[in-house]
Amino acid sequence: MNIKVLGKTKLLQLNDNKKGGLVSDSNIKHVPGINKGKIMLYALSTCIWCRKTKELLEKLGVEFDYIYVDLLEGEEKNKIKREVEEWNPACSFPTIVFNNEKCIVGFKEQEIKRMLE
Numbered sequence: 001m002n003i004k005v006l007g008k009t010k011l012l013q014l015n016d017n018k019k020g021g022l023v024s025d026s027n028i029k030h031v032p033g034i035n036k037g038k039i040m041l042y043a044l045s046t047c048i049w050c051r052k053t054k055e056l057l058e059k060l061g062v063e064f065d066y067i068y069v070d071l072l073e074g075e076e077k078n079k080i081k082r083e084v085e086e087w088n089p090a091c092s093f094p095t096i097v098f099n100n101e102k103c104i105v106g107f108k109e110q111e112i113k114r115m116l117e
Contacts, residue, residue, distance in 0.1 A: 027076070028067050031058060036116050037099040040066035042084050045071055049107040050094040056109060062116055069093070 028099045041057065042107055043050035045068040057064050079092055087103040096104045098115050 027072060028063050028065050031063065033058075033061045036062045038097075039099075040079070040092060040097045041066035042095040042097075043068055044093045047093050051111070052107045053094040053096065056107075056112060060113070060116060065094040 019112060039057070041050075041054060041064055043054060043066055054066060067080065069077065069084065071081055084093075084095050085091045087097055088105045090104055090105070094105070094107065096112065097102070102115065104111055104115065
């Protein structure tokens with residue numbers, strides 16, 4: 001399975017073919033839980049607020065995907081950073097995108113909880 005980075009209206013598109021993927025599917029981690037729509041967390045592995053956001057999503061028991069942008073390399077990292085910048089021009093972390101429609105930047109516990117109601 002390959003992943004292609006798309007524009008702002010689409011976050012990531014999974015492809016079943018084995019060629020042409022831009023982001024290695026091994027870099028995107030999936031956390032199972034209650035499906036509340038497509039939730040993508042862009043994070044840094046060393047960021048305390050990113051860790052708190054990930055822990056909050058886990059505590060709430062929702063299904064989500066996440067990627068540690070700082071662990072990517074080369075063009076793969078550049079493409080993901082451009083994707084984050086489309087939602088969050090400052091490219092700060094954590095950045096959470098809900099259903100390819102709404103973005104929350106930073107650890108905003110109450111706002112995240114409201115989005116998942």
